[in-house]
Amino acid sequence: MPGDLCTRFTRCAGLCAFAVAVWWGAAVTMAGTAKASDAPQGPPPSPVVTAQARLGKAALQNVFIGTIRFPEVSEVAASVAGRVERIAFEEGDSLSAGHVMVVLDTDLLTKALESASAQHAQTLTDLESARLEFARMDTLYRSKSVSEKEFDEARLRMQGLQQKAHASKAEAERLRLEIAKSTVRAPFEGVVLQRSASRGEWVAPGTVVATVAHNAYVEAMVEVPQSVMGFVRPGQDVVAAVGGTDYPATVTAVIPQGDVSTRTFPVRVRLKNGKHLAQGMEARVRLPAGAEADAVLVPRDAVTVSQGQTVVWIVQQGEAHAVHVTVDAWLGSEVAVSGTGLSEGAAVVVKGNERLRPGQRVTEGR
Template identity: 30%
Template sequence: MVLVLAGGAGWWLWPRTAPVSVPVTTSASPLPSLSVTVVPVQARPLARVVFGDGSVVPWQELVIGAETGGLRVSAVLVEEGDAVRAGQVLLQLDASVATAQRDGAAAGLQEAEAALAIARSDLGRATQLSTSGSASRQLVDQRQAAARQAEARLASARAALAEAEARLAQATIRAPFAGIVLRRNVLAGAVPGLGTELVRLLRDGRLELDARVPELELSAVAPGQAVRVTHGGREIAATVRAVAPNVTAESRLGVVHVALPPDSGLRPGMFARAEIHGDAAPALVVPQEAVVFRDGAAAAFVVEDGQARLRRLDTGARQDGEVEVRAGLAAGEAVVRSGAGFLADGDRVRVVPAVGG
């Protein structure tokens, strides 16, 4: 019992030491810097590129129909896909009735010519007799009236013959210009009605691409500009023929008519894409790797006093690894090229030379 108390007293009488205090550093350590490379924003001419797509259509398409109804088709001389020349016979209609009418009109013309010759001869004799006093003036007037009637009948006969020949010509349907037969809608033996479509022609075999372009891009498109048309793996060099004057209200798209070369290999109804190359204009550009996306919008970092500052960008065309900057940067500003994807606004950075620079 004595030992326990002594031990307790010893514990109470043991000298207590003061706690060791740890010095607190009040100065903050500098944040680490990220190493980046920068490149200046450059101003240079940039060719404007406008993109569009659409269907291949005929440059000019002509529907050829029957000018007269009720005639049987006696021969069809072309097939779909045939190339035809101007004036070539496409179809032949039964011309038996028209031929008979033409022959009758020709005979009527001969009869009118003979009647006029007799009337003129009678007028000449009456005039001679009147001069010698052997014929009255009344007879001369009658002969003159008969001659004028004969002339009128001759003119009518000539018109009837011309009409008959025109009807006969309508039985032979010819190509009004050179082209390609897109469609043939009749067979031999059919009796088409007046105006019925018989053949559809593509004029001169020329095709176009009706490329649909956003309304805000139409101002950069003009006739004569070069176009690269793509269809699958095929690339075709073409040119802008015209720009349609109207824009579709529902889609806000305009149509650019792109003239295709004869050897394009495309066909009406195919779908293709167009890359229209406009004239070069001054623009600000930065390397593509300098452009990052924050909150779904394009941006870039500029270096100011050793810190990366985020700038929102309005970008345009992308060509040869460069991006057009329409707003957000000024020429000569240093933008982060390497390491931009790892930065946040306000990060401290250390600019280092580019590898190989």
């Protein structure tokens, strides 16, 4: 009997030990699985939009510094004398063509016009009387009832009044014109650079009342060396940077008169003005400095600045890589670039490149 109890106890202890071992193994496995599921998987791929680099033609460009100026600046002057009654502008105002700028007092001119008009009306009345008199004298002269002298006097009186009527009419028209010119208007659409008149001031004909600049477009004049002059021609589309913003521009003139001391020649380019450009601003104009050659072209949006360096991000095997490049030419919506690792057909990032890191996983879109 004691032997049976001992055997049972031994069997029970073995089963308990086996159960504990199974439970411990399961707990360790579950803990390992939980740790594996909690392990970081890394950030998800970043979505980007790419385009293909292509092979094209481009000429190396150099930057030349010039100054913005208005192509047409007018000193607006009074045409007639008078006292300034009203000023309808301030410096910096944008004006449309024909905008009223200055109104002169016209009281004296109005009275003079009334007098001239009355004189003209009286002259016309006298002329009509002279015509009737001449008609009667002509009839009498034909019937030999009056002398030739009387006939000539009637004819000359009528002709004199005709000339007087023309003169009085011209005088009245001149006064009307002076009254109209007493209102000084803007000669063209533009901006007021300077106001030179005040209310109550007497101005004479030719007195400047304002300086107005035509600002629908502006010009920049740059000096280029003779080695570059041969590659620049009127009508070329170029780019001018003003205040960090690129503006499309067109070469309007290459002036064949250089500076003997510097051997440079003036080139004039025209920029369409969005009303943000002002005379005196610095313009950095990119002009062709060589003949066209094969070049790798990428969209302008593909070029970014990272840590102070110009780069183009390319996608290789699902990863982003930065290629340090040099911009050789700006060609509208594209740029010609050169850099080790960038070639025709490369997938360049045009959207989403501002947040990329080297080796970052990306997903491409077109």
